Amino acid sequence: MVSRGRPRDMQVDERVLRIAAALMLERGYAGLSIDEVAEQAGAAKTTLYRRWPTKDHLAVAVVARLQADDEIADTGDIRADLVNYLEKIAAGLNRMRAAGHRQGPSAGTVGELVAAAARHEDIGRLTREQYAERNALALALIERARVRGELRADLDAEALFDQMAGALYYRVMITGAPVDRAYAERLVSSALEGNLTCH
């Protein structure tokens, strides 16, 4: 009565994604190959192609897995919690940016993934769902800080989060500027304190 098909498949998935992640971080997006991952995983190519029809699909699955451990802590201090979470996002982006041992300001693999989401309707939908799910946690963190009176009662949580996360992605994908804890602190200060002259 015990079906063993399902667990075995998940083990293969797990092994394939681990190997694909190692390959992509080592060689970058251009160096990732479904055929080579299949070989290293000891799995049939057809199995992989059934699960991930293109390299773009496999790459996006790898990144989703690498990002899954970006947890949000709620310590009751919204400024510290936001800085810590933005630092995690920045670290993930830097890891992707440096995949294939790239140096310098290029977006690297981050750029390829954005193009993959733009190119394939199914990857785009999946990526947007993953971000919606993750970002809901950040919006809930902001909402709790609002309710307990740390943040303005009339704040726009979505604009606030877009501004902070967006600035990190903008630097990585567009201007090439560095993102790190120091920059996360600058962002949170600017977004929380605002920029008008005090009255």
Next chain:
Amino acid sequence: MVSRGRPRDMQVDERVLRIAAALMLERGYAGLSIDEVAEQAGAAKTTLYRRWPTKDHLAVAVVARLQADDEIADTGDIRADLVNYLEKIAAGLNRMRAAGHRQGPSAGTVGELVAAAARHEDIGRLTREQYAERNALALALIERARVRGELRADLDAEALFDQMAGALYYRVMITGAPVDRAYAERLVSSALEGNLTCH
């Protein structure tokens, strides 16, 4: 004594970029082809490939030209000036996003361009230089508002601008949410007024 080579080349460049822009907006990135642009422009393919070695190079030149008219007005009202400028950026992103008559939340051509900048070192460098040049104008606008006392004396102009422009790119490239004048107004309010409880 009059060299006519230079002006004639610039006319060809101009015609090629105009034709390439029309093709890309009509068909999207996938539908752009250097060979077809050469044919429509009545120019030799070799001429085009010498100037733009790959389709990525041509596409980036097209976008730089389309963005060149995003001027920044300084009316002395920083809130209105920022909203107007962000609305122009949003309109440019929406035009690229919709190239090839794409509907829906996909980043479309914007995603392809980010990947092109990540893939080719020379395109990346050129793109970053273009953004640095354009963003310097926005930073100068913010600086003038700071000097005349509209904005805080101790503001972080770069973080402030990254947050507003970054949120627009983040929505187009990552979450798929819409960007328009109403959203630009939300961004400027959040960034200027801040999000802490008033004391």
